[in-house]
Amino acid sequence: MIDSKKMRTPLKNVRHLGSAKEGTDHFWRQRMTAVALLILAPLFVALVVAMIGADYGEVRRALAHPIVAIPMILFVGTGLIHMRLGMQTIIEDYVHSEGRKVLCLMLNSAFVILMGVVAVYALMKIAFIDT
Amino acid sequence: MAQADSGPNADARPLSPHLQIYSPLINMMMSIIHRITGAALYFGTVIMVCWLLAVATGRGNYELFTSLLKTPVGLAVMVGYTWALIHHALGGIRHLIWDTGRGFALGMVNAMSWLTILGSLTITGGIWAYIFKLRGLL
Numbered sequence: 001m002i003d004s005k006k007m008r009t010p011l012k013n014v015r016h017l018g019s020a021k022e023g024t025d026h027f028w029r030q031r032m033t034a035v036a037l038l039i040l041a042p043l044f045v046a047l048v049v050a051m052i053g054a055d056y057g058e059v060r061r062a063l064a065h066p067i068v069a070i071p072m073i074l075f076v077g078t079g080l081i082h083m084r085l086g087m088q089t090i091i092e093d094y095v096h097s098e099g100r101k102v103l104c105l106m107l108n109s110a111f112v113i114l115m116g117v118v119a120v121y122a123l124m125k126i127a128f129i130d131t
Numbered sequence: 132m133a134q135a136d137s138g139p140n141a142d143a144r145p146l147s148p149h150l151q152i153y154s155p156l157i158n159m160m161m162s163i164i165h166r167i168t169g170a171a172l173y174f175g176t177v178i179m180v181c182w183l184l185a186v187a188t189g190r191g192n193y194e195l196f197t198s199l200l201k202t203p204v205g206l207a208v209m210v211g212y213t214w215a216l217i218h219h220a221l222g223g224i225r226h227l228i229w230d231t232g233r234g235f236a237l238g239m240v241n242a243m244s245w246l247t248i249l250g251s252l253t254i255t256g257g258i259w260a261y262i263f264k265l266r267g268l269l
Contacts, residue, residue, distance in 0.1 A: 034223045041220055044215070045258070052262055056190045063186055073247065076179075083173045090170060119180045122187035 033082035040075040084112040157244040165222040167217040218251035
């Protein structure tokens with residue numbers, strides 16, 4: 001329906017989930033992870049600062065403790081979701097050729113998954129396998 | 132550039148001004164730096180993952196990793212990483228405030244932009260002053 005107060009036609013309005021078929025999902029997840037990271041990132045910085053000068057055994061014991069390991073997994077996971085969304089935006093802004101754009105988006109996902117798997121593997125090994 | 136503007140009156144048509152036309156403003160600089168720090172943090176993840184992997188794979192790897200961090204280049208990268216993380220976090224807070232529809236008055240935009248850069252430099256300086264003091268280097 002055309003609103004007489006506006007110059008817009010109904011075509012201007014987004015219907016359902018829009019052309020990308022995901023509505024405001026990208027925007028919303030970016031914000032949700034941003035808020036979570038405002039809590040998790042300072043914890044990570046505090047951990048790193050606390051680990052400076054510690055010897056290998058101390059660092060390993062700290063990272064093996066659930067009170068450190070669980071927030072670390074949350075930080076890695078949340079950070080990776082956040083940065084995948086951010087890099088997706090950068091790629092969509094600057095890479096215009098469709099083929100190269102799709103390739104970059106695939107590499108973006110692959111990089112984030114690889115980082116996540118390696119980080120969680122390392123944290124699991126530290127937490128569950130004694131040396 | 133401007134391939135679509137090859138018609139008869141191409142030169143007479145106004146073009147929207149692009150980045151190089153504007154004089155640098157603080158909010159625009161903060162917008163650019165927010166994206167650059169975000170991209171830097173993206174690749175900086177490799178350092179964090181290497182740290183976790185070094186701890187997981189044994190004392191030798193961990194000591195090799197920390198010895199690399201203690202070189203001047205390693206230290207510069209760590210200071211840069213700290214600043215990028217804090218700057219991006221403060222910029223993120225600014226964006227979250229804007230998301231609520233607040234803070235769009237010009238004075239407020241400029242004040243929040245200046246607070247982002249001054250805040251990130253202050254907090255980064257504070258953290259590293261604390262680290263150097265802890266290590267007896269200050």
